[in-house]
Amino acid sequence: MKSRFLFPYPWRKWGVALFIIGLTLSAVHIVFDEYFSGLHHGQMLAGKADLRELVTDIILLTLICGLLLIAFTKEKVEDEHIAQLRLDSLQWSIYFNYIGLIICIVCITNWHMFVGIAAHFIFTPLLFFIIRFRWVVYQSNRLLHSEE
Missing domain, CATH: 1.20.58 (Methane Monooxygenase Hydroxylase; Chain G, domain 1)
Structure with missing residues (x-):
């Protein structure tokens, strides 16, 4: 079975870095999101919902790209x-x-x-x-x- 659709081996390091960045951003986002939600008693400020969705999308994309690179890079x-x-x-x-x-x-x-x-x-x-x-x-x- 020829593995034509695998990423080059050195890309795994980038995948690990992206995954760690994604996990870190996720933890920070959870902590600060709960802090700001409690501060404003659940009321959305203008643009806050859009910013929250943008940050969530960036975190999810970072995690998924990191996991894909870790999972589907060639071995040595x-x-x-x-x-x-x-x-x-x-x-x-x-x-x-x-x-x-x-x-x-x-x-x-x-x-x-x-x-x-x-x-x-x-x-x-x-x-x-x-x-x-x-x-x-x-x-x-x-x-x-x-x-x-």
Whole structure:
């Protein structure tokens, strides 16, 4: 299986940087958003809603781009074995995502709560793929080095 649609290996560093920046901005946004909401007792000032949406969009785009770069950059040695591990991990991440979504559909009856929780399923395929792929590559390398 030829991996034609993977980013070059050095781009992973950019992905990690974008993801860390996105997480940091997200935490800062949550803290300050709650502070300003409490300060104004939930009243929107002119333009505040637009700024909040713009900041949220920038944070989401930063996180998604970072995760995409982390997940889909080539390894130093990209061979058939790595391609198979990548494919298996992608399949498991889709299973995990939809099992979680099904559990939410069955267990959550409040529509607003469901939408809030289901929005997090935007990130779960990429996150679970990265975690599982890195784990199986680590296990494979460990097994390879123990045989030597």
